[in-house]
Amino acid sequence: MKRATIYDVAKAAGVSHQTVTRYLNGFEGIRPATRERVRKALAELDYRPNSAARFLRSQQTNRIGLLAHRMDLSGPGRLIAGATSAARERGYVLDIASMDGGDAASVDEALDLVLEHQIAGVFGTAQTHVVREAIEARALSVPIALDGQESGPGSVNIGLPGHLAAAHLAELGHRRVGFLSGPAVWIASAARRDGFLAEAAAAGLDVRWMGEGDWSAESGWAAAQECPVGEQGITAIAVSNDSMAVGLIAGLHERGIDVPGHVSVVGMDDSPESRFLVPALTTVRLDFEGEGAHRMARLIARIEDRTGSDVPEYDAPRLIVRQSTRAIAD
Template sequence: MSAEEEPTKAANIFDVARLAGVSHQTVSRVINNLPNVRPATRARVEKAIAQLRYSPSPAARALVTRRTRTIGLIVPAVSDYGPTSIAIHFNIAARAARYSVDTVSAVDVDPASTRMLVEGMLRRRVDAIVLVVNDMAVLEVVHALDLNIPLVAAAATMRRDAHLVSIDQYRGARSAVRHLAELGHTRILHIAGPTRAPDTIERMRGWRDELSARRLEIVEPVHGEWTAASAYTLGLELDIRPDSAVFVANDHMAIGLLSALRERDIRVPEDVSVVGFDDVPEAGYLVPSLTTVRQDFAALGELIMQKVLISIEEPDSVTEDTPLATRLIVRQSTRAVDLPDKPVDPLLPAPARGA
């Protein structure tokens, strides 16, 4: 067989991405006519698609013929800002891709209940399932499932998996603790979330690692329930000392802590600095306004939708994604530690004028 007669491998989405000089997510956005792609980039991708004669895999084309253009979304039955924001922004991204979303709330987080919800979604003939994880037990269920449709999980975890997407809770926590340490705080306490929540585990890991790297004291964290009320109760008993600061695992708990400290006549930030996590809309309007770690839930919603589309179109081409970065937002609830004036040794000569 001559070189001309030798069969060539069909192009895939990554070949298109390499030729166009873009990410495979961008190629997916162009294929599915999603917004937020520059015209020049879209034209470059379309040219690469034509040049490579790219089309989705035969398996994906067969799946297309059975599509309902509906995605099942399973979210925890909570009013927490994080899961609620993920659900909202995923719905926005799905609508932009001309998909509808069938949402169910998971009241229980045990494996049996999670499997039952997934099976219910399968009976509704959804094209894919998205699962917002707030308990490690649910994450274990995800890895044990063997489905004939894509399942994408939003979960912060050390584990890397092609079907997991997340915001980098670990580095976000380290940035919060680093900020407090650079302000001169040497005793940085932590009010953590529920013990089995993936976000709790990653934020606590970041807090602990940053303290260890700086050889600062580690006081075992106390755990709240993501609510202002739970942190208010903890804050009434929190051991606040000079040079203390508190890293709180979410903004709602930080609000409860601020109330407890005010009741105890402990001033923020004069007596203690406080940092939250999430950057809820109210954070900038508290007194004092709250220093916090911002999560980009809009970007996460889009990333989840991109992962779903690629899983449908190119099921053998799904790869791991780098967790999305967070951003530290510095406001008035943190300040540098006031160091005492250095005593002057009377035996030393006075410094020269102008020195």
């Protein structure tokens, strides 16, 4: 089947091919009604621009360097998926280099790898101060997007999951609570912990135990061996991600501690497996795919020196109540 051209799109939309070209180039001075007709025609004809030719004419590159840390984890993996889709839709390709976000030398090596080729920008997926400091030290001349760095329209408070978890436990009547955080080097981990502590203090909760894991289920299992659950211990635990919550519940079960009978557990992320656990995990849903698309679209708008009118927003974190938490009469 022959691919649609801009002339086909122009005919379907009832406009000139110059108008279609201006729309594709991000020109802002097109009337809303005309813009909508062009958008519909592009979608109906499944028009796909020849991005290689477009970038060749403009003497620009359509490659973006993506620095990836812990792609094995649900959150970073889903964020990269969203970023990749947004880049592809806009005619860009990604050069992905894996790295250890806690090791400056590893970040430098990843940067060296993507900078071997001409790139239009850098997208970083590791929420660590190590990554930010390593990139800032290079004084790159291309636009840069890092997780949690931007606070413009559509961005979400990364500490909100912690607030939501604490508020949920308080609403259920819990007063003696604990919190299992992720690695201290991760900015998101600290933000979720601080959000939880702030909401706990406002609600009058007694945070009797704090632990730190490495995002893995194994670290959650290890934490379960030391958290004080009992007659005077905690009655609920919030966990910084679902993987650690899974391990925590397994470890508590081995100790003969029932969830949610003896202790309630709330996770964060809403990983695909969380609703199929026994008990199904109460968690805070995060729109990682949407966030990745949002940050990539904002980066490309800066690369192309546009206002970013096509940057999609993403969903704010929200609580998903399942069977791992219950009300308590203290």
